[in-house]
Amino acid sequence: MTKRLNEDARGVYIISATPFTETGELDLASADSLVEFYLEKGVTGMTILGMMGEAPKLAPDESVTFLEHMLNRVAGRVPLIVGVSSPGLDNMARLCHAAMDAGAGGVMIAPAGGLTTEDKLYSYFVQVFEKLGPDIPVCYQDFPMTTGVNISTQLFNRLVADFPQLVMLKHEDWPGLNKLTTVRRLESETGTRRVSILTGNGGLFLPMELERGADGAMTGFAYPEMLVKVVDLYSAGDKQRANDIFDAYLPLVRHEQQLGAGLAIRKEILRRRGAIACAATRAPGPRLTPADHDDVSFLSARLERRMEELGNEF
Numbered sequence: 001m002t003k004r005l006n007e008d009a010r011g012v013y014i015i016s017a018t019p020f021t022e023t024g025e026l027d028l029a030s031a032d033s034l035v036e037f038y039l040e041k042g043v044t045g046m047t048i049l050g051m052m053g054e055a056p057k058l059a060p061d062e063s064v065t066f067l068e069h070m071l072n073r074v075a076g077r078v079p080l081i082v083g084v085s086s087p088g089l090d091n092m093a094r095l096c097h098a099a100m101d102a103g104a105g106g107v108m109i110a111p112a113g114g115l116t117t118e119d120k121l122y123s124y125f126v127q128v129f130e131k132l133g134p135d136i137p138v139c140y141q142d143f144p145m146t147t148g149v150n151i152s153t154q155l156f157n158r159l160v161a162d163f164p165q166l167v168m169l170k171h172e173d174w175p176g177l178n179k180l181t182t183v184r185r186l187e188s189e190t191g192t193r194r195v196s197i198l199t200g201n202g203g204l205f206l207p208m209e210l211e212r213g214a215d216g217a218m219t220g221f222a223y224p225e226m227l228v229k230v231v232d233l234y235s236a237g238d239k240q241r242a243n244d245i246f247d248a249y250l251p252l253v254r255h256e257q258q259l260g261a262g263l264a265i266r267k268e269i270l271r272r273r274g275a276i277a278c279a280a281t282r283a284p285g286p287r288l289t290p291a292d293h294d295d296v297s298f299l300s301a302r303l304e305r306r307m308e309e310l311g312n313e314f
Contacts, residue, residue, distance in 0.1 A: 039074075
């Protein structure tokens with residue numbers, strides 16, 4: 001069993017890809033190699049069945065098969081969070097309890113679509129927490145560009161005050177730096193419990209998010225060692241070195257963040273790095289053209305040269 005998620009979580013919780021074969025089946029052998037790849041790169045934890053993990057494309061039994069396999073492979077070496085977001089609370093609860101029974105450290109939940117007022121959003125999470133019970137640690141995924149649901153800092157603060165099982169914010173609002181700052185300020189001003197904040201968006205804004213009070217990253221960039229190094233350097237107070245390393249990777253970070261193509265780019269880089277055997281996304285999903293492959297090759301070679309100039313620490 002992995003460690004239960006709590007407010008002290010920090011570091012890099014990598015959002016895991018979900019490997020498939022060319023014909024679309026789950027590739028559990030690649031899941032094993034992917035786990036070892038992430039651990040070798042120094043991640044603090046892992047998150048599976050996230051949006052970039054293609055969770056909506058998995059059948060319920062596949063989701064359970066994948067989470068059980070991943071938990072068995074991780075074998076308690078790092079905490080593992082499972083995305084359980086679902087339009088139906090019963091389906092959410094089933095997947096949540098399957099994950100926790102298999103040894104997960106906690107679950108991640110994004111709000112359902114259509115929650116157009118703060119009252120509706122609060123009422124929704126009252127139902128969620130009642131359905132799951134008080135003993136399951138929850139990470140709130142704040143990703144309004146995908147969900148269409150915005151939460152104010154005041155309402156998030158209220159949820160934290162009212163529900164002790166809410167222990168983490170996955171911060172993916174965009175622009176979101178001032179929101180992050182305000183969450184931290186409200187904690188101090190109101191005396192509300194401090195929760196962990198890990199940030200997403202492919203790591204695109206990571207140094208500034210750390211500057212604003214984030215505890216680390218929860219994203220799936222195909223070079224997790226960069227995320228780990230930047231977070232570690234910020235924690236040690238070496239902000240300039242952290243930004244120098246981040247800047248070297250920024251062209252690839254940016255390239256991975258293209259809407260529509262980003263997941264295919266990420267999986268292709270993971271394939272080239274030996275983490276997975278096949279870069280296929282499950283249909284309907286993006287496929288790279290020969291020109292796209294050339295772009296990845298160019299940016300990867302550019303990164304290698306830049307890291308040599310900096311003094312490659314990896």
